[in-house]
Amino acid sequence: xxxxxxxxxxxxxxxxxxxxxxxxxxxxxxxxxxxxxxxxxxxxxxxxxxxxxxxxxxxxxxxxxxxxxxxxxxxxxxxxxxxxxxxxxxxxxxxxxxxxxxxxxxxxxxxxxxxxxxxxxxxxxxxxxxxx
Numbered sequence: 001x002x003x004x005x006x007x008x009x010x011x012x013x014x015x016x017x018x019x020x021x022x023x024x025x026x027x028x029x030x031x032x033x034x035x036x037x038x039x040x041x042x043x044x045x046x047x048x049x050x051x052x053x054x055x056x057x058x059x060x061x062x063x064x065x066x067x068x069x070x071x072x073x074x075x076x077x078x079x080x081x082x083x084x085x086x087x088x089x090x091x092x093x094x095x096x097x098x099x100x101x102x103x104x105x106x107x108x109x110x111x112x113x114x115x116x117x118x119x120x121x122x123x124x125x126x127x128x129x130x131x132x
Contacts, residue, residue: 033060036104038069038086043078050076056105059087071107073099 037056044051050072061067070090072081076097083094086107090098101107 032063034063034067035060036067036069039071039105039107040086041072041081041107048077050078050081052108057086059085067103067106068100069103069105069107070094070098070100073097 036059038059040053040055040057041050042053043049052071059067059069068088069086070083070088071086072083073096080097081094083091083098089100099107
């Protein structure tokens with residue numbers, strides 16, 4: 001792709017613009033992007049709950065942007081979590097049934113598992129602090 005000639009359908013790594021200022025600089029410029037992964041989720045009719053898939057989706061972001069994934073919260077129903085991709089923040093309509101997390105494949109475990117891990121770490125830290 002020649003930058004300065006239009007994005008031509010590659011908006012992930014190109015910023016479309018119009019050079020209306022008369023500048024000699026190329027109008028469209030290559031954006032610095034990065035890839036990261038998020039786990040996907042699918043609705044399990046038999047268990048009537050969301051289930052993490054082993055597959056990961058490749059997500060794209062601007063280099064300086066945060067790495068963000070999302071996932072359904074424990075108890076979210078099929079109709080209440082409408083994200084079509086687990087890349088990025090939860091949409092406003094999903095906020096009550098969606099959890100946003102930060103980091104590559106951060107949506108790998110359920111909220112319950114994360115909460116238990118935090119409780120265990122907190123209890124261990126409190127015990128060590130008390131002993132010292």
